[in-house]
Amino acid sequence: MNKKLNTIKILNLTFTLTLTLLSLTGCYEHFPLKQDISRTQNKFLNQDSIEVKFPELVKGKITLMAMVYTHCPDICPMTTHNMQLAESKLSEKELDKVRFVVITFDPNRDKPEVLKKYGEIRDINFSRWNFLTGDEQNTKEVMLKFDVKAVPADSSYDADGNLSYYIIHTDRISLIDQDGVLRKNYVGSIADVNEIVNDIKYLLE
């Protein structure tokens, strides 16, 4: 009996010591992810057709990032809207250190002027937001980096013979810290905006 009790005591002590060590060494993290995404850069055009590099574009800033396509009438607008809601819950001072990046995975249709219209209709503040479109190679590399999938699905031709297609895609908002490290992913269209805001504030502390 005593032997059993001693074993339990030792196990308890080991567990407590492990937890203490983990918190002291910083291994017990607030965020589930710790993936440096700043080692490689990808070239894109922003909504004003200016060439930029991502993630260099948001260097030193906390960034909310999503990949969308503007022909999506349901999921992608909800994702964009949730990012905007998060923006609206932060103070001007906090927003100085936060940026918003939306990258299209449908660059054939989402040219800079299309992305600009998509942002303008939503009263996007372009001083904090960038809408990016790139070539196939750069788009694919970023998708791979963020584990975003986008596959063409149903398609049809309209009366004028124009091809219309939809894309089945990952529904995600990603949080990148000021050191260019991916820290957390949220389900974009149904993300808990308060959770995103609290995570941003945690990074700002």
Place this chain on the structure above:
Amino acid sequence: MNLLLALLIFFSSPDDKIKIKEPWMRISAKGQTTALFMKIENTTDIPDTLYKVECDFVNRAEIHETYQKDDMMGMRQIPFIVIPPKSTFELKPRAHHIMLIKLKREIKKDDEGEITLFFKNAGKLTVKAKAQEMKMPKMEHKH
């Protein structure tokens, strides 16, 4: 009051077989695509079917559903929606919606647009939908 009465008549089929409640569409830019949502109430004892949608401010309107495959979301056209008797079917974000493809004009917040719905039993029904980014939660009034 008169206006409210007029609106109620407007959103109902002549003999109230179908009632359309809370129609709204998502804001979108000219040339882009958006979605229309609403609640469709079938007040009759037999099922009714929404099989066609027409709208003069878009290139074409289709009945769609949003679906999930693993961790991905997609959408596809469906031929019709059946509204069971004495029940309400909701077209809502992340589910069934009317896809408004290639807008002929931009739809800003609070803009309105007319959409014609075709039902097998109730016939043709025209609704007026207001534009917003997301459906606003209903406010509770306490007196």
